[in-house]
Amino acid sequence: MTLDAQAWVWRHSRTRGNARVVMLAITDAVTGLDAEVRMGTAEIMQRLSVGRSTARAAVDAALASGELVEVEPAKGSRATLYRVPGAVGYRRGTGPESGPIAPAAQGPESGPLTATGPESGPFTGPESGPPVEVPDTLFGAEIRPPMGPESGPHHSPIEGLSEGGREYRADVAVIPAKVRPLVDQITAAGVLVAWTLAPGEWIVVEALMKRSGVDMLATAAVQAAARNRRGVSHARYFLRTWQGLPPAPEPGTVPAATPAAPARSNVIPLDRAQQPRGRVAQSADYLAEALAAMEAQQ
Numbered sequence: 138m139t140l141d142a143q144a145w146v147w148r149h150s151r152t153r154g155n156a157r158v159v160m161l162a163i164t165d166a167v168t169g170l171d172a173e174v175r176m177g178t179a180e181i182m183q184r185l186s187v188g189r190s191t192a193r194a195a196v197d198a199a200l201a202s203g204e205l206v207e208v209e210p211a212k213g214s215r216a217t218l219y220r221v222p223g224a225v226g227y228r229r230g231t232g233p234e235s236g237p238i239a240p241a242a243q244g245p246e247s248g249p250l251t252a253t254g255p256e257s258g259p260f261t262g263p264e265s266g267p268p269v270e271v272p273d274t275l276f277g278a279e280i281r282p283p284m285g286p287e288s289g290p291h292h293s294p295i296e297g298l299s300e301g302g303r304e305y306r307a308d309v310a311v312i313p314a315k316v317r318p319l320v321d322q323i324t325a326a327g328v329l330v331a332w333t334l335a336p337g338e339w340i341v342v343e344a345l346m347k348r349s350g351v352d353m354l355a356t357a358a359v360q361a362a363a364r365n366r367r368g369v370s371h372a373r374y375f376l377r378t379w380q381g382l383p384p385a386p387e388p389g390t391v392p393a394a395t396p397a398a399p400a401r402s403n404v405i406p407l408d409r410a411q412q413p414r415g416r417v418a419q420s421a422d423y424l425a426e427a428l429a430a431m432e433a434q435q
Contacts (some may be wrong), residue, residue, distance in 0.1 A: 142167040145224040153405030154200050155195035158185055160205060163219050172224040173208060177216035190373060197208050197380075201344040266408040319346060323353035323372075328362045331371045341376065349387040359381055 142164035144352055146152075162184040166174040182192045199205040209218035312320055312332055316339060320332060334342070347352060358375045365374075 141228050142172050142221060144229045144338040145227045149223055150201055150204055152204055153336070154198075154340070155185070155191065155335060156198035156202060156340060159192075159195045159199045159337075160221065161207065164221055164224060167221070167224070170226050172221040172227070175216040177211065180216070191335055191337070194335060194341055194376070198337040198340040198344075201341060225257045227250075273361050288402075307382070313343070316342055316346065319351050319354055320372075322351065323358050326355070328359055330367065330369055330374070334372060338373065338376065342379075345379045345382070349382045350379060351377070352381045353382055353385060354379050 143161060146160045146164050150157060150160055159181065162171070162181060163174055163176060165184070166176060168174070169324070178192055178196075181196065182189060182340060185192055187195075191369050196205075200207060204221065204223060206220045206222055207217060208220050209215075211217040228419065319342070323330075354375075358372075361375060361378045362369045369375075
């Protein structure tokens with residue numbers, strides 16, 4: 138079942154970069170036609186030979202593509218249950234592309250071909266040489282490209298940075314054109330960080346831009362940088378904040394009304410100085426007036 142699930146990824150998956158490698162890593166562990174498997178972050182890190190942040194970004198990119206689904210989240214010692222919907226019940230075909238090749242007919246009609254001339258030996262040119270063996274899994278074995286005039290120069294792979302036939306070094310920031318408006322807004326706000334993200338992380342950023350919008354992501358990044366007293370040095374710091382943002386409101390959505398201020402009361406507070414005094418206080422006032430009058434007569 139593993140080969141069937143991996144064959145679906147090889148032939149039908151549209152994921153690229155680290156997201157595609159994650160798809161192959163997960164289908165490598167599939168054992169049933171349901172295309173489901175439990176796999177934790179530590180195992181994914183081991184299979185991809187990458188760090189935790191790169192592994193998580195690759196999984197997020199695969200989930201964002203819709204070709205990988207999280208059926209059950211991780212709980213305690215139980216790993217996350219993933220499913221590859223496109224590979225459910227998929228079986229490798231037996232047509233001319235994947236089935237065995239029938240033996241060639243012999244002779245011009247049915248007889249054997251006879252060898253004539255110095256060029257009658259087996260032809261081993263670039264178009265008819267032996268097929269290159271592809272290992273059942275990408276992990277635990279080195280993949281060697283076919284050697285020939287059309288194979289091109291071989292470059293040693295750089296971790297997580299193979300995209301579209303080109304390879305980049307991890308210390309060079311190659312910003313995709315679709316993400317440039319977001320980077321420009323954050324930089325214009327005075328937040329200067331490194332943008333050396335892996336291809337899988339760029340895919341996650343593009344998906345978040347489509348969901349929440351450039352303005353919301355830029356505002357959240359500036360606010361997150363302002364809250365961090367130690368300062369932010371890399372754009373990867375914003376990924377977790379962006380993933381928690383809500384989707385952008387649909388066009389034409391009316392903002393919620395601001396709560397009205399409480400109505401002013403027409404009750405006039407009492408002036409305690411004008412309130413009637415008690416009997417004891419009044420008696421003391423009368424006595425003081427009487428004493429003052431007696432002193433005046435004397």
